[in-house]
Amino acid sequence: MDSVADIHKSISAILTELATIAVATGKLTHAARLFGAAEAQHTNIDMLVPPTELATFVRSLAAVRSQLGDATFAAAWAEGHALTPSQAIAILEPNLGTN
Secondary structure: OOOOHHHHHHHHHHHHHHHHHHHOOOOHHHHHHHHHHHHHHHHOOOOOOOHHHHHHHHHHHHHHHHHHHHHHHHHHHHHHOOOOHHHHHHHHHHOOOOO
Protein backbone atom coordinates (compact mmCIF):
# COMPACT_ATOMS: atom_id res chain seq x y z
CA MET A 1 0.00 0.00 0.00
CA ASP A 2 1.24 3.48 -0.81
CA SER A 3 2.12 5.89 1.94
CA VAL A 4 0.10 9.06 2.39
CA ALA A 5 3.04 11.06 1.00
CA ASP A 6 3.13 8.87 -2.12
CA ILE A 7 -0.59 9.40 -2.66
CA HIS A 8 -0.18 13.19 -2.36
CA LYS A 9 2.76 13.06 -4.81
CA SER A 10 0.71 11.06 -7.31
CA ILE A 11 -2.30 13.38 -7.03
CA SER A 12 -0.03 16.39 -7.47
CA ALA A 13 1.68 14.94 -10.54
CA ILE A 14 -1.66 14.21 -12.20
CA LEU A 15 -3.03 17.66 -11.30
CA THR A 16 0.09 19.29 -12.73
CA GLU A 17 -0.21 17.35 -15.99
CA LEU A 18 -3.90 18.22 -16.31
CA ALA A 19 -3.10 21.87 -15.58
CA THR A 20 -0.50 21.84 -18.34
CA ILE A 21 -3.08 20.38 -20.73
CA ALA A 22 -5.59 23.02 -19.62
CA VAL A 23 -3.03 25.72 -20.48
CA ALA A 24 -2.46 24.19 -23.91
CA THR A 25 -6.20 24.10 -24.60
CA GLY A 26 -6.82 27.64 -23.39
CA LYS A 27 -8.67 26.74 -20.17
CA LEU A 28 -6.58 29.14 -18.13
CA THR A 29 -8.81 29.62 -15.09
CA HIS A 30 -9.15 25.85 -14.76
CA ALA A 31 -5.37 25.55 -15.15
CA ALA A 32 -4.74 28.02 -12.33
CA ARG A 33 -7.16 26.10 -10.10
CA LEU A 34 -5.43 22.80 -10.92
CA PHE A 35 -1.97 24.26 -10.29
CA GLY A 36 -3.17 25.58 -6.93
CA ALA A 37 -4.54 22.16 -6.05
CA ALA A 38 -1.27 20.51 -7.09
CA GLU A 39 0.77 22.86 -4.93
CA ALA A 40 -1.55 22.20 -1.99
CA GLN A 41 -0.77 18.49 -2.24
CA HIS A 42 2.92 19.34 -1.88
CA THR A 43 2.13 21.57 1.09
CA ASN A 44 0.19 18.74 2.76
CA ILE A 45 3.40 16.74 3.00
CA ASP A 46 5.88 19.63 3.36
CA MET A 47 7.42 18.91 -0.03
CA LEU A 48 8.51 21.25 -2.78
CA VAL A 49 7.50 20.75 -6.39
CA PRO A 50 9.77 17.95 -7.63
CA PRO A 51 12.66 19.08 -9.86
CA THR A 52 11.24 17.03 -12.75
CA GLU A 53 8.03 19.11 -12.62
CA LEU A 54 9.45 22.48 -11.59
CA ALA A 55 10.38 23.96 -14.98
CA THR A 56 7.00 23.15 -16.51
CA PHE A 57 5.21 24.29 -13.36
CA VAL A 58 6.97 27.68 -13.26
CA ARG A 59 6.71 28.31 -17.02
CA SER A 60 3.04 27.41 -17.16
CA LEU A 61 2.21 29.43 -14.05
CA ALA A 62 3.85 32.51 -15.51
CA ALA A 63 1.92 32.13 -18.76
CA VAL A 64 -1.39 31.64 -16.99
CA ARG A 65 -0.83 34.55 -14.60
CA SER A 66 0.12 36.92 -17.42
CA GLN A 67 -2.92 35.97 -19.50
CA LEU A 68 -5.48 35.95 -16.68
CA GLY A 69 -4.14 38.90 -14.73
CA ASP A 70 -3.13 38.83 -11.10
CA ALA A 71 -6.61 39.06 -9.52
CA THR A 72 -8.26 36.31 -11.58
CA PHE A 73 -5.21 34.09 -11.27
CA ALA A 74 -5.03 34.58 -7.50
CA ALA A 75 -8.71 33.76 -7.04
CA ALA A 76 -8.50 30.55 -9.11
CA TRP A 77 -5.21 29.52 -7.45
CA ALA A 78 -6.69 30.08 -3.98
CA GLU A 79 -9.75 28.03 -4.89
CA GLY A 80 -7.57 25.13 -6.01
CA HIS A 81 -5.17 25.48 -3.08
CA ALA A 82 -8.08 25.26 -0.61
CA LEU A 83 -9.17 21.85 -1.90
CA THR A 84 -8.81 18.82 0.33
CA PRO A 85 -7.16 15.72 -1.16
CA SER A 86 -10.63 14.20 -1.68
CA GLN A 87 -11.83 17.31 -3.49
CA ALA A 88 -8.69 17.31 -5.63
CA ILE A 89 -9.41 13.71 -6.61
CA ALA A 90 -12.97 14.73 -7.49
CA ILE A 91 -11.53 17.30 -9.93
CA LEU A 92 -9.44 14.55 -11.51
CA GLU A 93 -12.25 12.08 -12.13
CA PRO A 94 -14.08 13.96 -14.93
CA ASN A 95 -10.74 14.69 -16.60
CA LEU A 96 -9.53 11.10 -16.59
CA GLY A 97 -12.44 9.68 -18.57
CA THR A 98 -13.47 6.08 -18.79
CA ASN A 99 -13.34 3.50 -21.55
